[in-house]
Amino acid sequence: MAHIPERTCIACRTKRPKAEMLRLVRTGDGRAALDPQARQPGRGAYLCAAAVCWQAALRGSRLDRALRTALQASTRQALLAALEEHSAVRMRE
């Protein structure tokens, strides 16, 4: 049986195959970005492709803890916008 890598959602703690999850990566100067291909170097965190999980992760300090940084409000808003954009694109495909 092939090994399917799984990752845990930082919001709901559900384990899912890595390919079904969205990766966020910590970038320079305490920011974070969406990493749709999950290939960027740096500390990453995984979320389900569900708005409820993004909102939970971004509302509290879970994402900060997962990425070991302190995200600014502007970074949180940018991430939420990127996640919504990404999922809208996927649904159109």
Ligand SMILES: [Zn+2]
């Ligand atoms: Zn989740």
